[in-house]
Structure formats: structure tokens, C-alpha cells
Amino acid sequence: MTKFPSYPVLLVDDEDTWLRSFSLALKSHGIDNIICCNDSTTVPEILAKTEIEVMAVDLAMPGMSGQDLIDTVSATNPDIPILVITGMSQVETAVQCIKRGAFDFFVKTNDKSSLVSGIRHAIEIRELKRENSSLRTRFLQDTLEHPEAFAPIVTCSKAMRSIFQYIEAIARSTQPVLITGESGVGKELVAKVIHDLSGRQGEFVPVNVAGLDDNIFADALFGHKKGAFTGADRARPGLVENAKAGTLFLDEIGDLPQASQVKLLRLVQEREYLPIGSDVTRKTDARIIAATNVDPGVMAEAKRFRSDLYYRLRAHHVHLPPLRERREDLPLLIDHFMRQGCQQRKRPAVPVELLNLLASYDFPGNIRELRFLILDALSCSGDDELDLDRIKAHVRKNPAASRKVQPGEGTRLQFGPELPTLKHVCAELVHEAMRRTGNNQALAASMLGVSRQALNKRLNKLRQMEDPEE
Numbered sequence: 001m002t003k004f005p006s007y008p009v010l011l012v013d014d015e016d017t018w019l020r021s022f023s024l025a026l027k028s029h030g031i032d033n034i035i036c037c038n039d040s041t042t043v044p045e046i047l048a049k050t051e052i053e054v055m056a057v058d059l060a061m062p063g064m065s066g067q068d069l070i071d072t073v074s075a076t077n078p079d080i081p082i083l084v085i086t087g088m089s090q091v092e093t094a095v096q097c098i099k100r101g102a103f104d105f106f107v108k109t110n111d112k113s114s115l116v117s118g119i120r121h122a123i124e125i126r127e128l129k130r131e132n133s134s135l136r137t138r139f140l141q142d143t144l145e146h147p148e149a150f151a152p153i154v155t156c157s158k159a160m161r162s163i164f165q166y167i168e169a170i171a172r173s174t175q176p177v178l179i180t181g182e183s184g185v186g187k188e189l190v191a192k193v194i195h196d197l198s199g200r201q202g203e204f205v206p207v208n209v210a211g212l213d214d215n216i217f218a219d220a221l222f223g224h225k226k227g228a229f230t231g232a233d234r235a236r237p238g239l240v241e242n243a244k245a246g247t248l249f250l251d252e253i254g255d256l257p258q259a260s261q262v263k264l265l266r267l268v269q270e271r272e273y274l275p276i277g278s279d280v281t282r283k284t285d286a287r288i289i290a291a292t293n294v295d296p297g298v299m300a301e302a303k304r305f306r307s308d309l310y311y312r313l314r315a316h317h318v319h320l321p322p323l324r325e326r327r328e329d330l331p332l333l334i335d336h337f338m339r340q341g342c343q344q345r346k347r348p349a350v351p352v353e354l355l356n357l358l359a360s361y362d363f364p365g366n367i368r369e370l371r372f373l374i375l376d377a378l379s380c381s382g383d384d385e386l387d388l389d390r391i392k393a394h395v396r397k398n399p400a401a402s403r404k405v406q407p408g409e410g411t412r413l414q415f416g417p418e419l420p421t422l423k424h425v426c427a428e429l430v431h432e433a434m435r436r437t438g439n440n441q442a443l444a445a446s447m448l449g450v451s452r453q454a455l456n457k458r459l460n461k462l463r464q465m466e467d468p469e470e
């Protein structure tokens with residue numbers, strides 16, 4: 001099992017019994033990467049050797065008091081959240097500690113649940129801070145540390161590049177990720193990249209939970225004991241077990257029944273689950289990535305999706321834009337799918353008309369639909385040129401998705417009583433073509449029936465007219 005969190009939690013107290021019982025409480029809640037230290041004077045040495053995620057320190061200790069420790073650690077390792085643990089009579093001192101930089105304080109009692117929640121909260125804050133700073137660096141430098149990991153995602157879109165930078169920043173976190181976006185935008189592809197970048201040794205285990213009733217959901221995810229129900233003639237591990245030390249990818253979580261939402265909440269929050277027929281709780285270290293093409297925030301408002309589950313799942317959130325908002329990817333994707341479909345055969349030429357045809361199509365099925373269109377057209381084409389008949393028929397069948405005005409059958413442009421000038425109409429047309437193609441000049445030129453050079457000249461002229469200072 002991968003230890004959680006990735007860097008240890010340091011517990012500092014001179015009472016060994018307290019250290020033992022506290023670390024047991026943490027372990028039973030899935031926090032098992034712990035260093036116990038009963039001599040506060042050795043803390044600076046530990047910090048010099050090991051990166052620490054969070055510290056919990058007692059106030060009254062011989063050698064170096066909790067307060068002294070806070071002063072030292074805040075000066076040398078200001079990013080480490082420090083939780084102060086005090087006796088009943090020391091609350092005032094604890095408040096002083098908060099003023100000196102401690103993260104929070106807790107009164108030492110036998111019930112350790114609030115202390116465990118405090119540690120978990122501090123771990124989450126630490127992870128978020130780490131990700132924020134990594135994100136800031138990446139944005140400033142506009143770099144990707146592992147561009148090769150994104151190779152399966154074909155794109156040249158700026159929006160997608162920013163998403164890649166975000167993914168790199170959150171990939172190693174243990175918190176869940178929610179991926180939203182229309183059907184076919186590449187959510188599963190992105191989930192797999194997050195797993196590949198996570199450094200997790202376990203498997204990537206995808207499961208589509210759409211339409212599963214609660215019993216099948218529980219059986220698929222949590223498995224069952226032998227004899228748990230009629231037909232359960234042997235024990236079967238669930239997908240959560242298969243995803244140990246890896247990633248569990250739950251696709252289409254938007255339709256999950258309420259009862260399954262409760263079970264998923266426990267899995268996400270407590271990292272715990274019960275196989276069917278068992279009364280022994282099991283722990284998991286699988287990282288959860290969930291995806292949906294319905295906005296769970298809206299569903300949470302409509303009370304169809306638990307809001308506590310929604311907020312837990314979206315500790316990190318990746319939203320993938322639809323293909324119609326990144327049309328600049330069309331030429332690359334067409335080329336990619338042409339290559340995919342022509343591994344065993346000669347690649348026919350792609351008529352320029354194809355880009356023109358697709359540049360004003362809205363792709364309700366996004367990249368999956370484009371892939372199907374290209375592979376389908378290839379299957380009916382000879383070696384010379386890609387046959388566009390079936391693509392044209394498909395685009396015509398989806399008139400709502402096609403904004404293109406077909407020659408001869410289109411609506412006429414509407415004008416008010418005063419006609420615009422030719423110059424004005426040209427400028428509007430150029431802007432519209434650029435907008436529709438996501439600023440891809442080759443595509444826009446093809447839509448407007450001019451060469452790329454001619455469009456470029458026109459764009460330069462327009463820029464000069466709009467901003468003569470330039």
C-alpha cells in the first residue's frame with residue numbers, strides 16, 4: 001500500500017503513550033506515514049533530513065517547548081502547518097501560538113477524532129499550497145515538465161496547454177479529481193494521463209457507473225464475500241481492490257443513485273468500504289478520478305447529486321472544452337485519425353473542402369464523433385482522395401449542429417434600412433471566420449475561399465485600422 005500522505009506527519013510529544021495512541025488513531029483513519037518523536041530537541045535534525053508534511057506538537061515539553069519549536073520551524077520551514085496540542089489549562093498559550101504562526105490548536109482529550117480531522121485538513125492545505133506554487137511556476141515559465149506524457153492528447157490549443165500545466169501540478173496529489181466536459185472530449189484520455197503522471201505503481205482501473213443500480217455498483221466496486229448472496233459461490237474482490245496503489249476512474253458519475261452516492265462519499269472521505277456480506281471495513285489508498293458530462297454543480301443545486309460528495313470529488317477540477325471551442329485542433333486531429341486509420345494502407349489525400357465543411361460544424365459528439373467520421377470515410381475511400389460523401393451526409397443530418405449556410409439553401413443575410421459598407425461587411429466576415437475557427441488562419445482562409453496569404457494581409461490591414469498606433 002502506498003503510504004499516506006506522501007511525506008510524513010511528525011508527532012512531537014515527550015509522552016510515549018500519547019504518541020502511540022495518537023499514531024494508532026491516525027492509522028485507523030488511513031494516515032499511516034508518521035514519524036513519532038519524543039525529544040523535541042531533535043526536531044531540527046529531522047527536518048534537515050526529511051521533508052515533513054504536517055507537524056503536531058505538544059506545548060509543555062522538556063528541552064524545547066512547543067512555543068520554541070513553533071518559532072524555530074516557522075523561521076526555517078514556514079510551509080509546514082503546525083498543530084498545537086495543549087492541556088485544558090493552556091488554551092491562552094495556544095492562542096499565542098496561533099499568533100506566532102501555528103496552523104491550529106487542539107485540546108488533548110481521549111477522543112482524537114477532531115485531532116485526526118485537523119491533521120487531515122492540514123494535509124489538504126499543504127497539498128493545495130504545494131500545487132499552487134507548482135502551478136504558478138509552470139504558468140510563469142509556460143513549461144511542461146513531462147510533455148511526453150501528453151502525447152496521446154493531440155492538440156495545439158492554448159486552453160488545453162493551460163489544462164496540461166494544471167494537470168502536472170495536481171497529478172501527484174492524493175486528492176480526488178473531477179473531470180467535466182461534454183461526451184467525447186477526451187475525459188478518459190485525460191484521466192489516464194493524470195494516472196501516468198501520478199507516480200503511482202498500481203493500475204489505472206476504469207469503470208463506467210452509468211445506469212448501475214446500487215447493488216451492482218457496490219458489488220462491482222467493493223466486491224463480495226463468499227455466500228454474500230445467492231450465486232456468490234466464491235469471494236470476489238472489487239475494482240477498488242484492483243486499484244490499490246493506483247487510480248480508480250469512475251466515468252459518468254452524474255447518474256449515480258443516492259444510495260451509491262452515500263457509499264462513494266465514504267470511500268472518498270474516509271477511504272473506507274465494506275465488501276458485500278462483510279462487516280469488516282476495508283481501507284484503500286486508490287486515488288479517485290471521477291468524470292461526468294452533466295454539470296454535477298447544477299445537479300447538486302437541484303438536489304440530484306449530494307453536494308458534500310460533489311465538493312469532495314472536486315478537490316481538483318479539470319474542465320475540458322468542447323471541440324467547437326478549439327477548432328484550431330481540427331487539422332491536427334484529422335491528420336492523427338487519418339494516420340490511425342491508414343496503418344495498413346496508403347493514405348489518401350485530404351480535400352481542402354473537408355476543413356471547410358467541418359469548420360462550421362458543431363460536433364455534438366466532439367472528438368469521438370470526428371474520429372468516427374474520418375475512419376468511416378476512410379473505409380469508403382480509395383487510395384487517391386478521401387471520399388467526403390458520408391461526412392457531408394452526416395453533417396447535413398445534424399442541421400442543428402451545422403451553422404454553415406449551404407449554397408443555394410441558406411438564409412439570406414438580413415440588412416436594416418441603412419446598408420453597411422463593403423469594407424464593414426468584409427471586416428465582419430473575416431472576424432466571424434476567425435472566431436469560428438478558433439483563430440486558425442488556414443481554416444478561416446479556406447472557409448472564406450481566399451488564400452492564407454490574402455487573409456493574412458487583410459488581418460494586418462484590419463489590425464492597423466483598429467489600432468493605428470501599432
Ligand SMILES: Nc1ncnc2c1ncn2[C@@H]1O[C@H](COP(=O)(O)OP(=O)(O)OP(=O)(O)O)[C@@H](O)[C@H]1O
Nearest residue numbers: 152153154182183184185186187188189293367368
Ligand atoms: N485530444 C485528443 N487526441 C486524440 N484522440 C482523442 C483526443 N480526445 C479524445 N480522443 C479520442 O476520442 C475518443 C473519446 O475520448 P474519451 O473516451 O476520452 O472521451 P470522454 O470525454 O471520456 O467521453 P464520454 O463522456 O462519452 O465517456 C477516444 O477514442 C479518444 O482516444
